[in-house]
Each structure stands twice: as C-alpha cells, then as structure tokens.
Amino acid sequence: MSGTSYDAVDAAACDLDHRPEDGVLRLTPLGMVSEPYPADLRTDLAQALPPAPTALADVCRLDTRIGRAFGRLAVRADRELCRGRAELVASHGQTVYHWVADGQVHGTLQLGEPAWIAEATGHPVVSGFRTRDVAAGGQGAPLVxxxxxxxxxxxxxxxxxxxxxxxxxxxxxxxxxxxxxxxxxxxxxxxxxxxxxxxxxxxxxxxxxxxxxxxxxxxxxxxxxxxxxxxxxxxxxxxxxxxxxxxxxxxxxxxxxxxxxxxxxxxxxxxxxxxxxxxxxxxxxxxxxxxxxxxxxxxxxxxxxxxxxxxxxxxxxxxGLPAAAKEAYAFAVLGYLTLHGLPGNAPGCTGAAGPRLLGSITPGRRPLRLPAPPPTAPHSLSVQADGRC
Structure with a gap:
C-alpha cells in the first residue's frame, strides 16, 4: 500500500490462521519492505492530485506506473519475507481522490491496476476495498x-x-x-x-x-x-x-x-x-x-x-504490530477476509448499511479456487511472535 503521504510503497507479509472454534484470527508478522516511489512518479502523482486539473491520459499512465511499482515490491516481499511461498496479495492502491460532499462520500478512487501485480507475482490479488463500503452508504474509511x-x-x-x-x-x-x-x-x-x-x-x-x-x-x-x-x-x-x-x-x-x-x-x-x-x-x-x-x-x-x-x-x-506497518498488516487481513467470503467493514464505524464483502479478486497464473467460507467470522485478532528467522 501507499498512504496519503504518497512518499513510498510498503509491503508487509504475514501468516494468517483462522480457527472458527475459538473465533480468533492469528497473525504472525513476517516483516515489511518499503521502497520510495521513483522521483519522477512521485512528482507526476503530486501534480495530478486535487486541486490540480488532471487529464485522463495522466490517470491512465499513473494507474499503470503505480501498479508496476506495487508489483515490483510485492515480488520482493514474496522473495525476501515469504521465501517464495506467498499465496495472496492484498493491494490498497494509491488513493488519488475521495469524493465527499455534504458529509457524504459519493465515490473514491485508488490507482495501481492489480493486473500488473498479479502478472508480476503470479498470485491472486484482492484490491478495490473501499468502493463497496461507499456503495453501501459508508464513508469507505477508516476500513482499518x-x-x-x-x-x-x-x-x-x-x-x-x-x-x-x-x-x-x-x-x-x-x-x-x-x-x-x-x-x-x-x-x-x-x-x-x-x-x-x-x-x-x-x-x-x-x-x-x-x-x-x-x-x-x-x-x-x-x-x-x-x-x-x-x-x-x-x-x-x-x-x-x-x-x-x-x-x-x-x-x-x-x-x-x-x-x-x-x-x-x-x-x-x-x-x-x-x-x-x-x-x-x-x-x-x-x-x-x-x-x-x-x-x-x-x-x-x-x-x-x-x-x-x-x-x-x-x-x-x-x-504486536510495528507502527510503520500496521495499516499494511490490516489490509492483509482484509484481503484474507475477502478471499474467504467474509465481510471486511465495520458498519457502525464507516456508516455503511451493513457488513459487506470488500473488493475484487484478480486471478494469478493458476485457476482461481476460493476456499469455502468458514461458519463464523473471526471476532478477535491475536498477533503471534514474529515469524522471521
């Protein structure tokens, strides 16, 4: 992910284990890698953000360049943190516009086309988390x-x-x-x-x-x-x-x-x-x-x-979660919930009409096989000892 400061791309890796019998989702951190945006990309992104006028050609180019930057870092995170065994990538994308009028969110736009991440890593990618909450009447934030x-x-x-x-x-x-x-x-x-x-x-x-x-x-x-x-x-x-x-x-x-x-x-x-x-x-x-x-x-x-x-x-x-990586780990959890058919929003916090499955899934190189949804969603998150060797 990259946040509203748009200075760098962060990738956190973790192992997630949900045991429905106790309602606990166990998260074992595997570490984080981060890379600054290339200087020219950061400059072009800054120049395209509100209140600056933006052409659709610029949006298209940014969507591709951000997606490629995310894909490169996801490959690195898989290699360095997961030893090549990653199974799923969750991408928040780069927020470029949040359409708010009269206290209501009408739309939100995150760039970083997930197809580039899926192509680079070979893994399925969950992305576009905020839009479904907005469509259900929510603010789309804070999803964390x-x-x-x-x-x-x-x-x-x-x-x-x-x-x-x-x-x-x-x-x-x-x-x-x-x-x-x-x-x-x-x-x-x-x-x-x-x-x-x-x-x-x-x-x-x-x-x-x-x-x-x-x-x-x-x-x-x-x-x-x-x-x-x-x-x-x-x-x-x-x-x-x-x-x-x-x-x-x-x-x-x-x-x-x-x-x-x-x-x-x-x-x-x-x-x-x-x-x-x-x-x-x-x-x-x-x-x-x-x-x-x-x-x-x-x-x-x-x-x-x-x-x-x-x-x-x-x-x-x-x-148990490093301050610099907490939001990245949070979106890893949200990606896990989506893959398993579980809601990823808290309606009382975002204002949505109810719990919603968030995001879209872009398949990787292999046929996409979704796991069966567990009988109940986890109600608590337990952070285990750091899993890095």
Whole structure:
C-alpha cells in the first residue's frame, strides 16, 4: 500500500490462521519492505492530485506506473519475507481522490491496476476495498477500524487506536457502547505541505520534528485553523488531501504569511495534536495506541501527550504490530477476509448499511479456487511472535 503521504510503497507479509472454534484470527508478522516511489512518479502523482486539473491520459499512465511499482515490491516481499511461498496479495492502491460532499462520500478512487501485480507475482490479488463500503452508504474509511476492533475488544477502560498518516484517524472502543471511528483531520498533510514549500521542494517532511521543535506555536494562526468546519462534523466522517492540501494552507495564512518557518511548522504540528485530542476527549479514551509515519515525529508525539493530558499514549508495537506497518498488516487481513467470503467493514464505524464483502479478486497464473467460507467470522485478532528467522 501507499498512504496519503504518497512518499513510498510498503509491503508487509504475514501468516494468517483462522480457527472458527475459538473465533480468533492469528497473525504472525513476517516483516515489511518499503521502497520510495521513483522521483519522477512521485512528482507526476503530486501534480495530478486535487486541486490540480488532471487529464485522463495522466490517470491512465499513473494507474499503470503505480501498479508496476506495487508489483515490483510485492515480488520482493514474496522473495525476501515469504521465501517464495506467498499465496495472496492484498493491494490498497494509491488513493488519488475521495469524493465527499455534504458529509457524504459519493465515490473514491485508488490507482495501481492489480493486473500488473498479479502478472508480476503470479498470485491472486484482492484490491478495490473501499468502493463497496461507499456503495453501501459508508464513508469507505477508516476500513482499518475492523482490525482495530479485533485488536482492542476486551481491553480495560476505553481503548483507542490512532493512525497518523497524511490524514489522522481514530477508532474508539467503549465497553458498553458502539465503537466509533473517523478521520480527525490532517495528520502530516499540512506539515508536509509547509515543509515542502518552505524548502523550495528540497524537503518532503519535518525530519525528527526538528523544525517544529525549534519554533513557537502562534496561537492566533492556530485559532484560525481550528475554525475549519470539518472538525465539527459528526462521526462517521472522512477527509483527505482534497481538503487539506498546499492551497488550503496558503488560503488560511492571511496576515500570518511572514511567520518564521519554524513557527509555522510548530503551529501546524500543534494543530494535528490538538484536533486528535479534541476528537478523542469527548469519547473518554483511556489509552491510545498510535501508528503511522507521525509516530516517528517526536515533537508531534510530545505535543500529543500534552494535549491528551493524562491519557496514556502508546504505540501499536505494544499490540504486536510495528507502527510503520500496521495499516499494511490490516489490509492483509482484509484481503484474507475477502478471499474467504467474509465481510471486511465495520458498519457502525464507516456508516455503511451493513457488513459487506470488500473488493475484487484478480486471478494469478493458476485457476482461481476460493476456499469455502468458514461458519463464523473471526471476532478477535491475536498477533503471534514474529515469524522471521
């Protein structure tokens, strides 16, 4: 998969074993490999994303080039992590547009044609996960909420999962109420946009949070940014770089355009921490398990701890899944569920009309033979000891 930061392609490998008698799906991690997008591909992708105008020829070329990049990394993951024994590839694709109007998602588009992955690896590929949830009236996100429920269900208090990619999303699991999941707003999106512009395109992100650490939060700009109507929409809600992009940032700076670069980045980092904490506070979260690229930013995590004011901030490693690979492992699980004829969404979290089988299956080199669906779907996910030698 590649997330909303579109900086690299990640492939995580795992062994999955479902025993219907106990309702547990056992996941043994086998590791992760990652490769940056080729520079020209990343540039062309950035230039095609909203609000930029895009030609269908560009979409076609990107669909093929992203599919080939995914296929190359899937071959590498099979060879290095699975010793050539992989049986299934699950591909999230690269989100390029999420069509949201009046709080409702009307469509979503992920590029990375799965036929290229199937041709490169010889394995069947599950892809196109989000569209079915959207067709059923859901937000199509966060689909990882089903895996969060399986991981967090039964923990004491009110556990929550947080992923900080380009966009930040949360899943909260109260013991006596329905779970809630939604996008809180920008994760790294506005920070990355500012750093890219301030550096004249030389830098893509605030490495180690160094710029933010050297700056001071400008409360006036922070107050202006917090007036964004999205933050007051009811859950479930979802957003993307269709809203939080470089043009959005420029339009909100106004009289603050002359801020020192480090103060701007510090303010945007505080914005991410504040909007995440504001989203979690009313839901009574007692512990938060964080994952995603934002976890590597110590300034962001420090601000988030301060904003959470006593709610324990942990990482997904404590649940057995590396923070950098959690979403990739989640989509491996979703691919497994689809292959076995099992629903892959959590309707109460996405807003869909009910449980749905997600995605489409592209056959590999051999005839496609689907396993018989198990009598019951797994209700919990158990992460086993790392399976790498």
């Amino acid at each position: 909420s089903l895996i969060d429920l399986m991981l967090l269900r039964g923990r004491p208090g009110v556990p929550a999962a947080l992923n900080i990619g380009g966009i930040a999303n949360v899943t909260v699991v109260p013991p006596q109420a329905d779970p809630v999941a939604f996008d809180t707003g920008p994760g790294n999106a506005l920070i990355d946009a500012a750093v890219h512009e301030l550096s004249g395109g030389r830098l893509a992100f605030d490495e180690d949070g160094a710029l933010a650490a050297a700056g001071r939060v400008h409360e006036g700009l922070l107050r202006r940014l917090l007036t964004e109507p999205y933050y007051r929409l009811p859950a479930p809600r979802t957003t993307g770089k269709e809203l939080f992009h470089q043009g959005y940032l420029r339009s909100h700076l106004g009289e603050f355009r002359q801020l020192p670069p480090q103060d701007l980045v510090a303010t945007l980092t505080r914005l991410t921490a504040r909007t995440v904490a504001d989203a979690l506070r009313p839901l009574g979260a007692t512990e938060v398990f964080a994952s995603g690229g934002g976890v590597r930013n110590p300034t962001l995590t420090a601000m988030l701890r301060a904003e959470l004011a006593g709610t324990r901030l942990r990482t997904s490693e404590e649940l």
